[in-house]
Amino acid sequence: MPKKTLDELTEDELLQELARRKAEKLGDDVTTLEDEIDEAAELVKQAILDERLASLPEEDDRPKRCPRCGRMVRVRRRAVERTVRTRSGTMKLSRNYHYCGHCSSGFFPRDRELGLPEEGSVSFGLEKRILDFGINDTFDEAASRWSLHYGWSISENLVRRVVDRVGKRIEYADDTYLQHALSEPDSRKSELVLVQNDGSMLPTRQGWKEAKVGVIVRQEHHSSYHQVGRGHVSEARYIAVLGGQEEFKSALDKALRVERARKAGRIVWLADGALGNWRLANELAPGCTKILDWYHAIEAAMDCAKVLLLECPELQPLWQQVCSRLLIEGRIETLLEQLMECMELTDQQGLAALNDLVRYYRNNRLRMNYPQYLREGLPIGNGVAESSHRHVLQVRMKRAGQRWSLPKGRRMARLRAAYRTAGPQRLHLAIRVAAEATRVAALPKRRRLRASNR
Numbered sequence: 091m092p093k094k095t096l097d098e099l100t101e102d103e104l105l106q107e108l109a110r111r112k113a114e115k116l117g118d119d120v121t122t123l124e125d126e127i128d129e130a131a132e133l134v135k136q137a138i139l140d141e142r143l144a145s146l147p148e149e150d151d152r153p154k155r156c157p158r159c160g161r162m163v164r165v166r167r168r169a170v171e172r173t174v175r176t177r178s179g180t181m182k183l184s185r186n187y188h189y190c191g192h193c194s195s196g197f198f199p200r201d202r203e204l205g206l207p208e209e210g211s212v213s214f215g216l217e218k219r220i221l222d223f224g225i226n227d228t229f230d231e232a233a234s235r236w237s238l239h240y241g242w243s244i245s246e247n248l249v250r251r252v253v254d255r256v257g258k259r260i261e262y263a264d265d266t267y268l269q270h271a272l273s274e275p276d277s278r279k280s281e282l283v284l285v286q287n288d289g290s291m292l293p294t295r296q297g298w299k300e301a302k303v304g305v306i307v308r309q310e311h312h313s314s315y316h317q318v319g320r321g322h323v324s325e326a327r328y329i330a331v332l333g334g335q336e337e338f339k340s341a342l343d344k345a346l347r348v349e350r351a352r353k354a355g356r357i358v359w360l361a362d363g364a365l366g367n368w369r370l371a372n373e374l375a376p377g378c379t380k381i382l383d384w385y386h387a388i389e390a391a392m393d394c395a396k397v398l399l400l401e402c403p404e405l406q407p408l409w410q411q412v413c414s415r416l417l418i419e420g421r422i423e424t425l426l427e428q429l430m431e432c433m434e435l436t437d438q439q440g441l442a443a444l445n446d447l448v449r450y451y452r453n454n455r456l457r458m459n460y461p462q463y464l465r466e467g468l469p470i471g472n473g474v475a476e477s478s479h480r481h482v483l484q485v486r487m488k489r490a491g492q493r494w495s496l497p498k499g500r501r502m503a504r505l506r507a508a509y510r511t512a513g514p515q516r517l518h519l520a521i522r523v524a525a526e527a528t529r530v531a532a533l534p535k536r537r538r539l540r541a542s543n544r
Contacts, residue, residue, distance in 0.1 A: 108134070125241075128241050129241075132179070132241070132242075135177075135178035135179050136178065136179030136180070138178065139176065139178045139179045139180075139181065140179075143181060143182075143183070149185060149186050149199070149200055151165050151168070151186070153165075153188075154188050154197075154199045156188075156190040156192070156193055156197065157197055157202065158190065158193045158195060158529075158533070159190060159192050159193050159533070160533070161190060161192055163188040163189065163190045163197075164188065165186045165187070165188055166187050166188055166189040166196065167186070167187040168186050168187075169184045169185075169186070170184070170185060170186070170187045170198070171183070171184055172184075172185065172198075172201070173211065174206060174211060174212065174213055175211060175212050175213070175216060176212070176213040176215060176216055177213065177215045177216050177219070181213075183200065183201075183204075185198050185199070185200035185201065186198065186199065186200070207255075209255060210251065210252065210255055211248075212248070212252065214518070214522070217252055217255075217256065217518065218517075218518035218519075220232075220236075220244065220248065220249055220252040220253075221252055221253060221256050221505075221517070221518055222514050222517075222518075223235065223236060223249060224249040224250070224252060224253040225253060225486060225502065225505050225506060225509055226486065226509075227486075228489065228492075229246045229247075229249040229250045229253070230246045232246075232249045233245055233246040233248070233249050236249075253501075253502070253505070254498060254501065256505065256518070256521060257498065257501025257502065257504070257505055258501065259521050259522070259525045260501065260504050260505060260508060260521045260524070260525070261500070261501055261504065262525055262528060263521065263524035263525045263527075263528050264524065264527070264528045264531070265340065265341050265344040265345070266344045266347070266348060267523075267524040267527040267528055267531075268508070268520070268521070268524040269327065269344060269345050269348040269349075269511075270348055270524075271512075271519075271520035271521070271523045271524040271527075272327075272508055272511045272512040272516065272517070272520045272524075273325075273327055273511050273512060273516075275348050275349050275350055276308065279350075279353055279354065279355070280308040280309055280310065280354045280355070281309055281354065281355040281356065282308075282309035282354060282355060282356045282357075282358060282468075283306065283307070283308055283309070283349065283351040283354040283356070283357050283358070284305075284306070284307045284308075284309070284312060284357075284358050284360070284469065284474070285304065285305070285306055285307075285346070285351070285357060285358070285359045285360070285371070285375065285378070286304070286305045286307075286359075286360045286361065286472050286474050286475035286478075287302065287303065287304040287305070287338075287342070287359075287361055287367060287370065287475055288302075288303055288361065288362065288472060288475040288476055288478075288479065289301065289302045289303070290303075290479040290483070290484070292332060292483065292484075292487050292488060292494065292499065292503075293487075293488065293492055293493050293494065294332075294493060294494045294495070294496055294499055295493045295494065295495050295496075296496060299332060299496070299499070300332075301330060301331065301332045301479070301483055301487075301503055302330070302331050302333075302335070302338040303328065303329065303330050303475055303478045303479055303482060303483065303507070304328070304329040304330075304338070304341075304342045304345070304475070305323075305326050305327070305328055305329075305474050305475050305478050306326065306327040306329075306345055306346060306349050306351065307323055307325075307326045307327075307474065308325075308349075308354075311323060311324045311325040311326065312324075312469070312474075323474055326474070326510075326511070327345050327348075327349055327511050328478060328482055328507040328508075328510045328511050329341045329342050329345050329507055330482055330483055330503040330504060330506060330507035331500075331503060331504070332494075332496070332499050332500045332503040333500060335366060335370075339370060339373070339374065342370070342374060343374050346374055346375065351375065352375065356378075356379060357375045357377075357378035357379065358378065358379045358381060358468055358469070359371040359375060359378045359379065359380050359381070360381045360382075360383055360469065360470075360471070360472045360475070361380075361382070361383060361472060361475075362382070362383050362386040362472065363382055363386060363387075363390070363450055363453065363454050365453075368380060368457075379463075379468070380456075380457045381457055381458075381463060381468065381469075381470055382454045382457040382458050383470070383471060383472035384417075384460065384470040384471050384472075385471055385472065385473070386472070387417055387451075387454075387458060388410065388413065388414055388417070390446075390447055390450050390451075391409070391410065391413040391414075391447060392406065392409070392410055393443070393447075394443045394444060394446065394447040395409040395410065397439060397440055397442075397443035398432065398436055398440045398443060398444070412428075413425060416428075417458065417460060418460050418461070419461060420458075420459060420460060420461040420462070422451065422455050422458055425451065426448060426451060426452065429444055429447060429448050429451075430444075430448065432444055433445075478510075481510070482506050482507055482510050483503060483506055486502065486506055487499065487502055487503070487506070508520070508521065
């Protein structure tokens with residue numbers, strides 16, 4: 091049978107022939123073999139990319155529609171060069187630049203045709219991978235580890251630029267669009283939605299600043315509401331803000347709306363005793379069941395004990411045991427009476443500590459019905475929110491020597507919360523989708539339909 095020519099071979103046969111020819115030239119040592127196969131694969135990918143670019147039709151000089159306002163815009167400059175690194179190799183483009191005087195901005199139709207970012211030197215596919223490295227490790231470590239996984243290097247500065255660029259994208263995106271894109275809300279009505287919020291401090295160049303974290307969990311995603319522990323959360327919606335209370339309130343409100351929390355059978359809100367937390371709960375979830383975090387209730391008792399029993403530290407465990415027993419049994423009034431009796435036996439400093447503790451318990455007594463909460467299978471610990479500070483923010487933003495600028499710290503906090511909500515596979519695309527939806531929504535009504543159809 092006569093041998094087929096290259097034109098007669100199928101695509102699979104061509105690949106087999108290429109593999110056979112390459113394999114004849116490779117060594118036998120497995121480690122060397124792997125490296126050589128990786129190099130051959132990179133060459134093949136680059137060749138395919140080059141061929142695809144060469145097959146593109148030349149750009150015409152006709153006016154193109156502005157992606158922002160929809161007006162037809164003429165060419166301002168021709169043959170503007172751009173080099174973009176992709177997962178498959180390097181693209182070198184020569185394309186036309188159009189400038190819209192109405193929007194005071196320019197665009198490259200070919201870049202949009204090829205699905206390239208407006209800015210930067212990497213494709214969206216490569217940006218997604220660099221982002222995953224950059225939001226999970228320091229920029230220098232991310233750049234160092236990159237070459238281990240991909241066989242070619244990137245700079246620390248590139249990681250920083252990519253994270254900042256996507257951070258600006260998520261900052262621009264409307265929170266409603268963002269929450270929808272990060273995690274599609276369950277259409278089923280949940281019998282119970284758990285909301286927890288907490289604050290902790292992060293290092294910035296302007297000193298330590300408070301970051302606020304909110305967590306929304308549906309009952310079916312929490313495995314142990316009957317326990318006095320943190321339980322296990324299989325899925326949650328996280329909100330993190332390095333900023334003021336109003337900004338946090340707005341972001342949390344939109345997340346609750348996307349999650350349809352107010353349609354749930356019941357909302358349970360856990361927090362520490364700060365009055366701002368309860369005001370937030372009343373405004374965002376009127377009628378919700380508010381629970382004072384059990385651990386904060388015990389911590390407040392022990393803060394007082396450290397003052398009263400400063401000279402008798404061996405009695406502090408007994409103090410904790412008595413307070414814990416009375417609280418878990420719901421005997422708040424008995425505990426308050428015993429604390430009041432201690433006031434006659436202490437000095438001025440101890441009296442101030444007791445006054446603080448009594449005031450704390452009285453202000454929160456309606457949120458401390460722990461026996462009832464446990465009978466109903468509700469959680470009484472705020473561990474989900476407290477652990478969120480560690481695995482959402484601190485694992486990336488509270489490392490030795492780190493000091494964040496406020497703008498970049500704000501973006502990283504939002505990125506980390508989005509990452510924990512969406513997961514690594516969905517994160518990058520979700521941010522792009524939300525930013526584009528925000529852009530389209532900002533257009534004049536007569537332009538929206540045209541823009542959304544492009």
